[in-house]
Amino acid sequence: MTARRPANIAGTAATAGATLSVRPVALTNLLESITGPEDVKRLDAHGVITLAEQIRSFLIDSVCRTGGHLGPNLGVVEVSIALHRVFDSPHDVILWDTGHQAYVHKLLTGRRASFDRLRQRDGLSGYPSRAESDHDVIENSHASTALSYADGLAKAFSLRGMAERAVVAVVGDGALTGGMCWEALNNIGGAPHRPVIVVVNDNGRSYDPTIGGLAVHLADLRDRAPGTSTEPSIFTDLGLAYVGPVDGHDEAAVESALRAARGLHRPVIVHCITRKGAGYPPAERHEADRMHAIAAGSPGAATAAPAQTWTDVFGQEIVRIAADRPDVVAITAAMLRPVGLGDFAAAFPDRVFDVGIAEQHAVTSAAGLALGGMHPVLAIYATFLNRAFDQALMDVALHRLGVTFVLDRAGITGDDGPSHNGMWDLSLLQLLPGVQIAAPRDAANLRRALREAVDVHDGPTVIRFPKSAVGPAVTEIASVGGVDVLSARPRPVVLIVSVGALAATCLALGDALARRGVAATVVDPRWVYPVNHALKDLAAAHEVVVTVEDNNTIGGVGAGIAQFLRQNGVDTPVREFGIPPRFQPTAKRADLLASLDLSADALAPRVMAELAGCLTSRQRPRGAIGQTRFPKARAASS
Template sequence: MPRLEDIRGPEDLRALSPHAARALASQIRRLLVDTCTVTGGHLGPNLGVVELSIALHRVFDSPRDTILWDTGHQAYIHKILTGRTEALATLRQTGGMSGYPCRAESEHDVIENSHASTALSWADGLARAHAVRGVSDRAVVAVVGDGALTGGMAWEALNNIAAAPERPVVVVLNDNGRSYAPTAGAIAGHLADLRAGDAPGALFESLGLAYAGPVDGHDIEAVETALHAAVALRKPVVVHCVTEKGRGHLPAEQDETDRFHAVRAASAKKAAGTPSWTSVFGRELADLAAGRPDVVALTAAMLDPTGLSEFARRHPERVIDVGIAEQHAVTAAAGLALGGVHPVVALYATFLNRAFDQLLMDVALHRAPVTFVLDRAGVTGDDGPSHNGMWDLSLLNLVPGLRLAAPRDATTLRRALREAVACDDGPTALRFPKGASGDDIPAVETFAGIDVLHRGEQPDVLLVSVGAMAATCLEVADRLAAQGVGVTVVDPRWVKPVAPELVGLALEHRLVATVEDNGRVGGVGAHIAQALSDAGAAVPVRVFGIPQRFLDHGSRSDVLEANALTPRHLTHALLESLPSGWQARQGATASLAVG
């Protein structure tokens, strides 16, 4: 019998007998369950592609043959089979193995993708490059989850792939009937017909693609046979593999809520505390909609992850799942607003990037009253560079007429949501991070909608806190006060547009500093600095945020530490910014730097 630890690469896998390969699948499943329940990770999707991954690496010669994964969260077995079994224990941890394909880890990881519907375009481009260069001895394989076919980009790619029968691309359709949740739309219905044998290959063959299937994706030999036949055709072909999400782990197989799509780390499960930002939003929206029959909610295949499950339970006729199609969601929301309802579009902050044009030209240009709720904003940590929501504040600051809130706690989130939905003359957005909402942070006073969280004895530094950075800013104020520096900490709550009263308050201080877990370029700090410049203010501004680079995965605290967004780092930087003659002295700076 083979031992999993003896599989150092695909060549070891190809040497196994079919019986030995099947035995290896059982070992992989045990390892996945044992590991993901400790580290956290995408358990359900990977349990479903064990045999499929084995077959792929027995038929194709990676990395000479290119295997692309869509989405990348189903690539854990691929990583194991390409020599990273031991590294799996460090999954999603700082300095450890990424939860998505990662080119820095292995030559077998060709692209880095954590969102859906992109791999077919990659495959089309790579196949075209092979044709231009006269390369004919390498396969291009795209493993596409059924949910990815709900995204328009996948069909743009298929339109091009099918138009060139001389360029072979093997599309492996991993059909488990679910993406994050049951796959939405007419495509799901057609795949169900294919599984039942009612319309074998109709849709794909009508486009000019060859079709093989449906194939039992848990039968290694059957998948291998289908893949060999697909390669022999020397043309674009869809190999339709039917799999079961969560296969081999009974709790995941029986789960109807997708709790096992991605499981939390053991340490996170033990941590008690305040409700998550997501749950606070979801409950408040459901309550709000009870008194507002015009409020509808939209999601892009992520009903539960974005907190809309309670809304769906209480107002099922007013929730819309468009599939993994953010662009469509945003323009459809504009249409809903045109029709007299108030849409709330719930997305992860990083996934709004895909729909920026629709937000700009379809929503904002038409002054459509659409509310965007952006979960996982700022530093998300363990999901890595593509999931950190560090772009939304910069992108949204570009949008004319949009009002943007960054609540600091559960109470201000509830208030911001109700204020946003009350707006009927243009788009609104609010953003919050991943994880627990933390303790409420009360204001000591409020004026013009701006919350003052702390007032120092003298107006030396105005510290503008953005969203969830409030607790950090208050600790900075305490540290600076100990050095004789007076700090006023404010939370604008609505960070766009910049309130004139905030500009006036800034003029009363000698230094203005802003703190946000967004990219420094074009974020709230840059927006405030521009407002001060426009007002002719000479007060200096320090903008603290994330450098414009992709961040490695790790815990939120580790990422903030690495990017100098901790109380210790910020205090030291502000002390160094103080002009000579202020109470702070170099000695204080030195002592604080090591504190």
């Protein structure tokens, strides 16, 4: 039994909603026989259709078990097959933007057997991976980069006399909202002698629906007759030829368009109309994200109620704050629901701004909002804020503007691989003059920190939290100058400074040291930068300071505390525990933290060794040991 071939719909909006059927395949499993692109090229038209159906069936079964980006890949099945039938990868370079739509490409380049460990330790990456295959040229999990890579590759091939090598970039319409794409198109279109083929995978959305004038323009282009068009468009005005619109689920039509584009020998746009989640009814019906990414386990299976996440807490509290503060507005870079702003958008639709995949613009737009008398809250994944450091520095901090950055998925995230771990924010953002950075340890402190942050109007504030369940409350027993004391024992020797969500680990570390006969005090500064002056006296009263953070050890909270103590004449040594300065492999968050020895059992012997070295080199005992007294704790965290 073979799949019904979709009609050639020429990309019209009306017929693009037709349903692709996915049925059990009774024929020989072609997918198992695909070891590389040459096998794909040998198929006849009937075999291509059968292969497309088998790929969809395989992805639905496999990704629903392992978790991963299902919707984007169901949408590019025919496009991926056509690319590997027209071009000779890796001699011809095929780039994917963003890389989460490359699963079909991985199947066609011989990696089917590895899908049972998708996005797991020592398994298959959820993005292109140079370590996996020569067919993966770049590792681009951050959007809007492929066209710049393509421009550079085309220049290199031209300079080296290798102009016969094609350069193809598959770009989602959502990625086209990023500024880098237009910087690259400006160069690509201005060099008609250097052919670059840009395949626009137009499904009307990145995570959420694509927004802005570009989305309107692409919608207008969909209504044109298919073919190579000279009618004016934003692309032709930039110097690129335009081929399309083409039904992205008609492999023969896509293949014909790609061959025509290659024959033009100039920069060209191939406009493919696709449907995210195509061929899988649950995805087709899911209006929010077309099953952009799913967790492990088949959708619809009975599961326990999910635990409350940090994102949930933020999303609930920002709505409460906005109800009292009409000046509070929210900004997202194409990730409204993933960063917890769905309820905010429902309650205050005129006060939430989705700027597309444009982090740099998001930050400077926030600066403009602040200049205009609003207090913007920019909710963004921690790893994506790296792209807008200059804007945070020169457009927000330099102007001393009250902008609150809420960094979701800070620290180790794991599943999405090395690029998505938010392990640089504490190091980078301490460089912003006037910045205040909070790392809440529990839900109550996240709510409290968020309210404190939006009350700051003369400089940037930052709140960061991980991708995980929020965990139980961690209540302080006392407070010293704004530093929360979480645990204290008589005659303390070690001061443990906990950063954010690692509070439970630090308390367990205190217990582990106590079992070894070493007393420790565990504190949480809450606002980790600037360094709280109360830490000066606390550090002086202990033999060693230990910091534990979910961030790069270079320039992190521990490094900042060590520098602060040196500048204030406190010679208590500081030992920083965190993430080493190297990219981390794909694995679960808990597994990665364990592999980094950021567990109490692993930290305790390391602290003991550090303490032994400090005591043998110490010239004088700490006179204040055992004399530390803490004021009564305040009633409760709000």
